[in-house]
Amino acid sequence: MVLDTGTTAWLLISTALVMLMTPGVGFFYGGLVRRKNFISMVALSFIVFALVSIQWVVLGYSLSFGTDIGGFIGNLQYAGLEGIGLDAGDAGYPPLLFVAFQLVFAAIAMAIVTSGIAERVKLSAFVIFALLWTTLVYDPLAHWAWGGGWAMSLGALDFAGGTVVHISSGFAALAVALVIGKRAGFGKYTMEPHNIPMTLLGAALLWFGWFGFNGGSALAANGLAASAFFVTNISAAAGGLAWLAASWIRGKPSSLGMVSGAIAGLVAITPAAGYVTVTGAIAIGLVAGLLCYGCMLWRIRKDLDESLDAWSIHGMGGLWGALATGIFAVAAINGYPGLLEGSVSQFLANAAAAIAAMVYAFVVTFALAWGVDKVIGLRVSEEEEYVGLDISQHGERV
Amino acid sequence: MVLDTGTTAWLLISTALVMLMTPGVGFFYGGLVRRKNFISMVALSFIVFALVSIQWVVLGYSLSFGTDIGGFIGNLQYAGLEGIGLDAGDAGYPPLLFVAFQLVFAAIAMAIVTSGIAERVKLSAFVIFALLWTTLVYDPLAHWAWGGGWAMSLGALDFAGGTVVHISSGFAALAVALVIGKRAGFGKYTMEPHNIPMTLLGAALLWFGWFGFNGGSALAANGLAASAFFVTNISAAAGGLAWLAASWIRGKPSSLGMVSGAIAGLVAITPAAGYVTVTGAIAIGLVAGLLCYGCMLWRIRKDLDESLDAWSIHGMGGLWGALATGIFAVAAINGYPGLLEGSVSQFLANAAAAIAAMVYAFVVTFALAWGVDKVIGLRVSEEEEYVGLDISQHGERV
Amino acid sequence: MVLDTGTTAWLLISTALVMLMTPGVGFFYGGLVRRKNFISMVALSFIVFALVSIQWVVLGYSLSFGTDIGGFIGNLQYAGLEGIGLDAGDAGYPPLLFVAFQLVFAAIAMAIVTSGIAERVKLSAFVIFALLWTTLVYDPLAHWAWGGGWAMSLGALDFAGGTVVHISSGFAALAVALVIGKRAGFGKYTMEPHNIPMTLLGAALLWFGWFGFNGGSALAANGLAASAFFVTNISAAAGGLAWLAASWIRGKPSSLGMVSGAIAGLVAITPAAGYVTVTGAIAIGLVAGLLCYGCMLWRIRKDLDESLDAWSIHGMGGLWGALATGIFAVAAINGYPGLLEGSVSQFLANAAAAIAAMVYAFVVTFALAWGVDKVIGLRVSEEEEYVGLDISQHGERV
Amino acid sequence: MKLIKAIIRPERLEFVKKALEDEGSYGMTILEVNGRGDQKGIKLQYRGGVMVVDFIPKVMIEVVVKDRDEERIIRVIADSARTGKMGDGRIFVIPVERSIRVRTGEEDT
Amino acid sequence: MKLIKAIIRPERLEFVKKALEDEGSYGMTILEVNGRGDQKGIKLQYRGGVMVVDFIPKVMIEVVVKDRDEERIIRVIADSARTGKMGDGRIFVIPVERSIRVRTGEEDT
Amino acid sequence: MKLIKAIIRPERLEFVKKALEDEGSYGMTILEVNGRGDQKGIKLQYRGGVMVVDFIPKVMIEVVVKDRDEERIIRVIADSARTGKMGDGRIFVIPVERSIRVRTGEEDT
Numbered sequence A, B, C: 001m002v003l004d005t006g007t008t009a010w011l012l013i014s015t016a017l018v019m020l021m022t023p024g025v026g027f028f029y030g031g032l033v034r035r036k037n038f039i040s041m042v043a044l045s046f047i048v049f050a051l052v053s054i055q056w057v058v059l060g061y062s063l064s065f066g067t068d069i070g071g072f073i074g075n076l077q078y079a080g081l082e083g084i085g086l087d088a089g090d091a092g093y094p095p096l097l098f099v100a101f102q103l104v105f106a107a108i109a110m111a112i113v114t115s116g117i118a119e120r121v122k123l124s125a126f127v128i129f130a131l132l133w134t135t136l137v138y139d140p141l142a143h144w145a146w147g148g149g150w151a152m153s154l155g156a157l158d159f160a161g162g163t164v165v166h167i168s169s170g171f172a173a174l175a176v177a178l179v180i181g182k183r184a185g186f187g188k189y190t191m192e193p194h195n196i197p198m199t200l201l202g203a204a205l206l207w208f209g210w211f212g213f214n215g216g217s218a219l220a221a222n223g224l225a226a227s228a229f230f231v232t233n234i235s236a237a238a239g240g241l242a243w244l245a246a247s248w249i250r251g252k253p254s255s256l257g258m259v260s261g262a263i264a265g266l267v268a269i270t271p272a273a274g275y276v277t278v279t280g281a282i283a284i285g286l287v288a289g290l291l292c293y294g295c296m297l298w299r300i301r302k303d304l305d306e307s308l309d310a311w312s313i314h315g316m317g318g319l320w321g322a323l324a325t326g327i328f329a330v331a332a333i334n335g336y337p338g339l340l341e342g343s344v345s346q347f348l349a350n351a352a353a354a355i356a357a358m359v360y361a362f363v364v365t366f367a368l369a370w371g372v373d374k375v376i377g378l379r380v381s382e383e384e385e386y387v388g389l390d391i392s393q394h395g396e397r398v
Numbered sequence D, E, F: 001m002k003l004i005k006a007i008i009r010p011e012r013l014e015f016v017k018k019a020l021e022d023e024g025s026y027g028m029t030i031l032e033v034n035g036r037g038d039q040k041g042i043k044l045q046y047r048g049g050v051m052v053v054d055f056i057p058k059v060m061i062e063v064v065v066k067d068r069d070e071e072r073i074i075r076v077i078a079d080s081a082r083t084g085k086m087g088d089g090r091i092f093v094i095p096v097e098r099s100i101r102v103r104t105g106e107e108d109t
C-alpha cells in the first residue's frame, strides 16, 4: 500500500500523546499520596515506562502480536522486532509505528497498577514484578483482544483498550494490594492527598493524552478518528459532572471528584470509542462517573487499601465500558450493532472477554505478587515506610 | 470531497492542543491567586470545560453554526448534533471534527472569564452563570463572526477568535467583576501571587496550545497554517519582550511581565494570524505588550478588582488585535488587504464588529451576572471568602 | 512540488512539541536550583525563547541557511525572512515551516546553556550574551552541519542536532561557567535540588517534546520519522535504566538519576536517530547513561561548578552521539553505513565535525562571556546572589 | 529581655511590620503557622450540614525586646494587628534570659 | 500561665486535637517542624551500607494554659500522642508572663 | 533546663548539626522561618532605585538542654554558625520548667 502521510502523522503524534500519559499517571498519583512518597510515585511511572519500552522490543510486541498460539499468546517471530519494516505496510503507515503506538499502551497499563502498592513497595521487588506482569498479564491480554487471540476470534470489541489496559490494570492493582497489605496506619488516621494541584495537573495531561489513546486507535486520520476523539471528550465531561454532582449531594463538590469522574468517563469510553454515538457516550460517561464513585465508597467502607483507586476507576470503569460497548454500539458508526440494536451476541462476546480478562488479571497478578513477595519481599520495612519511599528507596526528598 | 488525512490529522491535534489550554488557564490563574483559592481556580477550569462540552453538543454548536436567523443567531437544526457527519464534508475533513475544534474554543472563552470572579464566586451560582453566558454571550458572538451572522456578512475578519474568544471573555470578566464586587481586603493589603511557577507552567501550556488555536484555524495543513503558526510565535515573543522591557524601566523585569506580555501578543495576533506578515506580527505583538501593560496599570490605579486581568490582556489585547487585523492585513497572504494596503472598509468592518462584540459582551454579561446575583447570589459569604474557596466550596486544601 | 498535508501536519506539531521543550528545560533546571532561584531559571527559558525567536527572523535563519560563505556561515539573503514562501517548496511543505522548525532548535540550545550560569547571572548581561551566543556560536554551527557548511560538505551526519544543539550548548555551558566562576558557597555547603517533582515534570515535557525534535527531523511523515521516533524512545529508556542502575550500585537509585540518564540517552540518539537500528539505539543509550553519569561524577570531583550538568549530559552525551552515529549507522535505514558496516570515512567525518564544534563552541563562548564580563559584568553582586535571583533580578518570590 | 510571641492574621502582617519599623524596632522572626482560638474554628454552612474548618493559617511573629520596651511593643503590635473581629490573635510574653549575637559571639544586654 | 510546647508525630495530630477538644481546650497553634531525638535519626539499611535519615517531620503544638491546667493538659497530650515507639516526641513547659488578646487589647489572667 | 533558640543562616545548618553531634547533643527541632535583623533587610540597587528585601529565609533551631550544658551548647552553635558577616543570627535562652517524654510519660530532669 502507499504510505498515507496524514495517517502516519496522526499516529506519530498520538503515540507521543499517550507517552505523556505515563508521567501523567505519576503526577496524578503523586499528588494523592503523602508528601514523603511523592517522588516515589512519579519515579515509578518513569521507571515503568523505561522497563516496558525495553521489554516490548525484546519480547512483548511479539508475545502480543506474533502469530497466534492456541488463542492465548503470540509466538516469538517478532522478538527483538525482527522483520518489522519502515515501509507503508498493509495499512498505509509503517509497521514500526504500530509497534511504538502499542508500546505506550503497555507502559501506561503497568503505571496504573502502581496504585495498589503506593507508599509501601520495595523498588527492587517492583522492578521484577513489573517485568513479570507486563510479560505474563499484559501481553497475553493484548494478544487475546487485538493480536489474534480467542477474544478477537469471538468478535469481542475493544477499541482502545478498555479490557486490555483498564480492566487488566485495575484488577491487577486490587490483587497486588491484597498481597502487599495495607499501608501502616491505614484506617487509623487520615492519609490526605498532599498536593491536589499536582493531581489536577496529572488529570489534565491524561485528558489531553487520551485523545491520542482513543483517537489514535482508529489507526487512521479519518472520520472514525474524529468520532472516537469526540465521544472521548464527551464521556469525560459527563463522567466528571456526574461524580461532581454525586459528591455534591453527599457533601462538597471536590475537584478530585471532578477529575476522578472525568477519568472514569475516559476509561469507560475507551473500548467503545469507535463504535458509539455522542448520545451513547453521554450515557456511558454518566454511568461511569456514578458507578466508579460508588465503587470507591464501597472500597473505602470495606477498608480495602487499594490506595489510589485504580480498581474502582480503571477496573470497574473498564468493566462497565466493555459491557457498554456491547450495549451501545451502533452499526452506522463502524459496522457493529450492539444490544440496543438487537445484537445479543455482541453483548455476550464483550461480556465474556471482559470477565475472562478480569479473572485472568486478578488471579495471575495475585500469584505473581505472592511469588515475588515470598522470594524477595514486595514491601519495605516498617521503618522505611515510616520515613517514606522518597528517602528510603530513592534517597531524595521533596 | 475526498478526505484529506493530513488536514484531518492537523485538526485532530489542534483540537487536543486547544483543549489543554483550558487547564492551562486554570494553572495560570491558580498561581496568581492566594494559596487558599488555588484549587478553586483550577477546578473552575475543569468544570467549565465539562459544562461547555455538554452545552455545545446540546445547543451551542447549533446556535453558533446553525442556519442564520436575522444575522444574530443560528437555528436549532444541529441541536444534539443532529445530522453532523463523519465523512469528508465539503472541506476535506469530517464535519464532526469541526464541531470538536469549535467546542474547545467555547470552553476556553468561558474559562478566561473566571478572572473576574476569582477568589469569591459561589460555585453553584457560577455553574448557572456559566451555562447562561456560553449560551447567550459566546454562541451569538461565534455566530456573528463565523456562523453566517452580520459581522461575517459585513466582511469583518477574525481568523481565530480575537473578537469571539478574547474581546468577549475579557469584557465579560470586567462586567462580572463589577457585579460581584471587590475581594474582601482588596486595596487594603497586598494580594500576592502565591505560586508564580504554576503561572509560568500555565503560560507554557497556553503558548504551546496557541499553535493549535491559531494554526488550526487555517482549517487545513498548508502554507496558511504555517504562516499563522509562525506569526503567532513571533507576536508572542514581541509582546513578552515589550512588557518585560516596559516593566524593567519602571522597576524590575518580572517573569510575570514576560508571560503576561507573551499572552497579550498571542491574544492580539489571534484575529490577525491568517492575514498578516511576520513584520506585521512583530508590530502587533510589541503594541499589545505595551498597551496591555498600560491597561493593567490603569486598572490597578482605578482600584478595579478585575482580579487576574482578563480585561486588560484578553479584552484590550483582543480589541487591539481586531483593529490591527484591519490595519496590517496583507492581500498576498490570504487575499485580504488592510488599511496599510489602502482598504479603509476592511478596517471599518473590523472596528464595527469588535466594538459591537465589546458592547454586547459587556452589557449582556452584566445583566446575566446581575440576575444570577439577585436570584441566588453570585458571591460566597464573608466567612467563606476568608477561609478560601478551596475549603469552603470544594472541601479541599492545597 | 505538491504540498503534502501529512508532512506539513507533522512538521507543524513537531515544531510545537519542540517549542514546549524550552520551558521544559526551565522547569527541569528550576527544580534543581535552590528555591530562591526557581523563578529565575524558568524566566530565563522564556526570555531566551522570545529573544531567539526575534533574532532568528532578523538574522539567525539567514546566517544559518543562507547561501554558504566559505563553508563557515550563510549570507544575509534571508535576513528578515526575505523571500521565504508559503507554498509547497521543494520538499512538499512550506519553506516558512522549515524556518519555524529550525527556530525552536536555536531557542532550546540557548536555554540549555543557562545551566552554566545558574543562580548567579545578571539578567541584563545575560540578554546581551544570549544574543551574541546565538548569532556567533549557534548560527555558524547550524550552518556547518545543515546549511551547506564545511561539515555538511564533508559528509558528517547530524540527524537532529547532536552537534549543533547539544555539543554546542554543553561545551558553551562549561565555558561560561568557567568565566562566571563558582556560586558563592559552592563546595562549602550542599546545594540540594529544592523541588525534584518540578524537575521530573520538566523531564516529562522534554521526553515528550523530543519526539518532535528527532521524529520531526525526518522532515516528512514517513517510515524514517517512525524509525527516528522509535529509536529516540528506546535510547531514552536504555539511558535512564543505565544511569539508574549505576547510581543504585553506588548508593540509591535516585529519580534524578533516572531522568538524567533518559536525557543523556535522548541527547546521544539525537544525531543518530535517522541512521541507526533499534539495537544500535539501545547500545547508544546504555553507553550514554553510563558515560554521562561518569562525567557528572568527574565534574563534581573536580569541583567544577557547571551547575546543572549541561556539559556532562548535553556536551559529552552529544559528543558520544556524534561518534556513535559514525559507528552504528546502518545503510539499510537511510543509506549511510557507519564504522560497524566498514565505513571508516563516515566515522572520521563525524568525529571531525564533532570535535571542531566542541572546540569552536568552547573557545568562542569563552571569549564572548569574557568580553561581556569585562564590559558590563556577567555576575550579580554577592548580596544579590545571596538573596537569590528571583528577588534581585525579577522582584518576585516563589 | 522578653520574647513577644504574637499570633496574628496573615493579612495584617504588613501593617505590623510597618508599625514596628516606625517604632525603630527591626529585629524579628516570622513563622507560618496554623491556629485555632476561642472561636473553635470557622463554621461553614452547606446543604443543611455544617463543616468546621478548625485550623486557619496565621502568622507568628517573634520579637525579643528589652524589658523597658515590652509594653510599647505589645501595644504597637496589638494596635496594628487589630481588625476587631474574631480571630485577631494573641500575644504572649515569655522571659528571655540571654541573647547572643552569632556574628560576634557577644551577649546583648 | 504556661506555654506547653509539644513535639509529636504528625499522624497523631488528629488524636491530640480531639483529646484537647474533649477537655474543652480549643486555643492552640500548630507548626510544621523537623526533628531529631535520642534515637539519632532513623537508620536505613541498603546494599550493605547504612543511611541515616536524621531529621523526621514532626508537628509542634503550642498551647498556652493557665497554671492550674498545666498538669492536665500535659497528660492529655502525652496520652493521646503516644504510640510507645521511638520518636513519640517531647513536651516542654515554659513560663508565660502575660497573654494579650489582639482583638480587644485586653490581658487574660 | 533551658530552651536555646538559635536563628541562623540556612547554609550553616549542616555545620551546626555536625558540631552538635560532635558534642553528643542529638535532640533538636528545626523550623524554617523568615527573619529581619539589625541590618534592616538587604538593600539592592537597581536602575537608580533601591529595593529593600526585608525578610530573609533563616533556620530556627530549638534545643532544650540541661542547665549545665547551656554555655557549652551556645558556644558550639555560635561558633559553627558564624561567617562573620551581617545576618549571622541570634541565640536566645529561655527557661524551661519541665520536659516530658511522650513515649513513657516520664519527666526528664
Ligand SMILES: Nc1ncnc2c1ncn2[C@@H]1O[C@H](COP(=O)(O)OP(=O)(O)O)[C@@H](O)[C@H]1O
Pocket (backbone or CB within 6 Å): D007, D034, D035, D036, D037, D038, D039, D056, D058, D085, D086, D087, D088, D089, D090, E026, E027, E028, E029, E030, E062, E063, E064, E065, E101, E102, E103
Ligand atoms: N491558648 C492558646 N495557645 C496557643 N495559641 C493560641 C491560644 N489561643 C489562641 N491561640 C492562637 O491565636 C490565634 C487566634 O486566636 P483566636 O482565639 O481565634 O482569636 P480571638 O481571640 O480574636 O478570637 C489562634 O489561631 C491560635 O493560633
Ligand SMILES: Nc1ncnc2c1ncn2[C@@H]1O[C@H](COP(=O)(O)OP(=O)(O)O)[C@@H](O)[C@H]1O
Pocket (backbone or CB within 6 Å): E007, E034, E035, E036, E037, E038, E039, E056, E058, E085, E086, E087, E088, E089, E090, F026, F027, F028, F029, F030, F062, F063, F064, F065, F101, F102, F103
Ligand atoms: N533536646 C531536645 N530539644 C529540642 N527538641 C527535641 C529535643 N529532643 C527531642 N526533641 C524533639 O522531639 C522529637 C522526638 O524526639 P525523640 O527523641 O525522637 O522521641 P523519643 O523521646 O520518643 O525517642 C524530635 O524529633 C525533636 O523534634
Ligand SMILES: Nc1ncnc2c1ncn2[C@@H]1O[C@H](COP(=O)(O)OP(=O)(O)O)[C@@H](O)[C@H]1O
Pocket (backbone or CB within 6 Å): D026, D027, D028, D029, D030, D062, D063, D064, D065, D101, D102, D103, F007, F034, F035, F036, F037, F038, F039, F056, F058, F085, F086, F087, F088, F089, F090
Ligand atoms: N530582636 C529580635 N527578635 C527576634 N528575632 C530576631 C531579633 N533580631 C534578630 N532576629 C533574628 O535573627 C536573624 C539574624 O539577625 P541579624 O540582625 O540579621 O543578624 P546580625 O546580628 O548578624 O546582623 C534575623 O533574621 C531574625 O530572624
